[in-house]
Amino acid sequence: MRLSHLRNFCIIAHVDHGKSTLADRLLLATGVVTERDFRNQVLDTMDLERERGITIKASAVQMPVQDLTVNLIDTPGHVDFNYEVSRALHACEGALLLVDCAQGVQAQTVANAYLAVEANLEIIPVLNKIDLPGARPDVVAEELAAVLGIDPVGMLTVSAKTGEGVSEILQAIVDQVPPPEGDPEAPVRALIYDATYDDYRGVIVYVRVLDGELKRGMKIKFLSSGREYDVNEVGAFKPLMQKADRIEAGSVGYVVAALKTLDHVKIGDTIAPAKNETVEMIPGFEDPKPLVFCGIYPSSSQDFDELRKSIEKLQLNDASFTFHPESSEALGFGFRCGFLGLLHMEVIQERLEREAGVEIIQTAPNVTYEVKKTNGDIIMVERPAELPDPAHIDELREPTVRASMITPPESIGPLMTLVNDRRGSFVRQEYLSQTRTILVCDIPLAEMVFDFYDLVKSATRGYGTMDYELTGFVKADLVKLRLLVGGTEVDALSVICHRSIAQRRGREIIRALQKTIPRQMFEIALQTAIGGKIIARESIRALRKNVTAKCYGGDVTRKRKLLEKQKAGKKRMRQVGNVSIPQEAFLSVLGRGEEKKKK
């Protein structure tokens, strides 16, 4: 097939702006799926994605348009997957930028638009949901024009729901998306833009072939690792997997090689022929590092194995999620898990609970810190306990993100207050239209991991949207806030935080513990300290009276059972010196802070 007969495009949009519905419409219009087996949102294969309206795993579907072969490449729709999105965009020549005409331009619209511009894609703006009563196509066209610097006149409009405008879109793809370039005669060079794990076939790798062709039986290698594999199968999605002899230059498809786990498949990697030394790596490859961490523990210890199985299985499908076993004196055996970002974390958690069928306890998320030691070494620290002795720390750095928030102008005030509260700083503000403003700020990631999204929503009365990207590690005045119970430091309850909020955080922790540690036979001192300096102190009063008045012959068994119960309760607690600390107390500090979420 000649390159001129190929088109590769994707749809980029904010969550819920109708990407999947439009994709389905396009498949229906091109006869790839029939009305009969038309099933809502063909491209999203996981329940969870459908429920949350988020596409997590990209896939590609081939459709015939006129005499052309057009590939629709689906992209993940969330900030946490920025890197994956950018790789998928590199597999395309054009993008439909879809905007809900009732909602207008949102944070992800802008973020994705910029990514598409960076990838040199031909961008076709499309105004969706024109059938809605609140649709304001003119205003939204202005906003889009402001973002992209293009002419607002003549933008395509569509109702993905009714199908109105779909054929115009197909024509636009044919006319405006350039055909791919590449050398069909050169040795194969292909971009891995996604991969997934299938229980029956093992790893399925999604590729865009730039030069040459990928054929069954070939010996290939992954350039990042140099590992070599035999190609067992290649094919395309129409929309189901269909075997083919080859994937030609300029086209997209899937490759099944003898890969058992996703570990060795890196998004953005380049496929070249084995034994070939001339093919160059496709630029932009990164090995994404988790930024947000949390502990995941089974609620009851006998579920540990079940949890481990489920976590391992999840990782098969998502190599960007990392985990290693850890044991917490407070919570027993569990896993420390790393995520690309907050949504990624939430999705994984929900999937775990659903698929593992075990109740899990999740500790509050925290971030990785960078420590420059006095000897010049730079180490990454995930937990307070890993911090080197303060005498050996030259500099502590925290991850910082640049957040773009799109909001009605009247919410800028409350948003700035929130940003300032969270140690953020103003970068710039741009007006998209009379009703929409972009506010760009730099904020420490640690200040965002907990409840920032929710607070943005409430500061903007639900209208605000946010997108962010990591900008780097920035030196900050961070301290290890130590927690002492009865004079003994409890590592599991210590936290790393900014000096300016240490006092407040310390009091919060102490207050939470006061509520959850039961009174005992001794008074319990609760203290927080920075280094040796106590910055907050409270105590839990001793129990004053705890004695059964009557204990005669008939009461002995019952009384003993009562005491056994007391003791069993105590056994489940962690002993710190004389003090028994229940799991609940740890959760009140380490947990997700449900109270806080409700704000």
Add this chain to the structure above:
Amino acid sequence: MTPRRLDNDRSAVAAIHRQQQAEPSLYVHIPFCETKCPYCDFNSYRVAGRDVDGYLSALAREMDQRGVPRNPPTLFLGGGTPTVVEPDTLARYLDDILGRIQPDPTREFTVEANPGSLTREKIAVLKERGVTRLSLGAQSFFDHHLATLGRVHAARDIEEAYAWARDGGIPEVNLDFIYAVPKMTLREWNETLARAVSWAPDHLSCYALTFEPGTEFFTKRRAGRMRSIDEGLELAMFRLTHRRLDHAGYKRYEISNFAPAGYECKHNLGYWRNRPYAGFGAGAVSYLDGERLSNERGLARYATSVGEHGHAVVEREALTTEDAAREMVVLGLRTQHGVDLAEVDARYGISTRALFQQTIDKLVAGDLITDTDRLRLARRGWRLADGISAEFV
């Protein structure tokens, strides 16, 4: 305690208990009361309309079939209110019990009674049959507290009943009181104690009101219709009780029990010293050969069961040596006398020190117990006895 109870270990406990050949004490339960008090969780029923005779004949049958210890060191008649029945019925069942054991005028023989239903005539019956100790449920000298507690008697009935018992020649009289009753003041409790002491009874039992599951008070409190008194006030009453009675010569020999030396209730001391006892009647518990046996609580089921099987035991619990040892420590700690760990070791052939030394050190360091010749609650330990005991379970 360990859930694993090994059969050979169990029989070891039985052997230990048999070796010691201590004759069990005897407890007989009469589960009838004039009314059911709203705080009471004992196995007791309102007497009106009950088949008392039927119960008493089932009781006699149970004693026949299971066998009553021939020479019990102590005899205790509890309830319920053993004296709620008519004098002739009282006489009949007392004779029924006494006819089964060897007479012994030195034996402590306690009967519980309530001021509301006690009469001179009944006291005469008790005296005639050798009762050495009458335990009178006075509960309070304030009518409004008696009303709260749902008692049928008034304060002046206590005085009368007490005088009759004294006149009737019962050698020892105990008075039971309840404090920490909702709305009770420290001053009222102080007056109660002062007045009680002025009568010079031989023994005083002072119980903090507890809200036991299954009682009307418990339900009311849970529903928010009743509040326990302030914890600080309850503690003040607890301490006042000790100070006041100690001063008057009533030594605290157990958490809630006070008497001059030599007037302690020997039957109850047996419980706290982990001695064997045989209990008869509905809901009665026995501790024999290291095994605890509980009888059917319901009156009808008790009678049926005795009729069919000659006994009404519905629950048996055999203790391992370690469990028995732990229990002995926990029970002993309730008393002023404390517990001699060497004695526990000798009895059960284990090393309690190996088991408890860490716990003991911690509690001694916290001023909660003392560890000299015996293990005892320290001054601050009395009010926290449950938390301390839990460490030994």
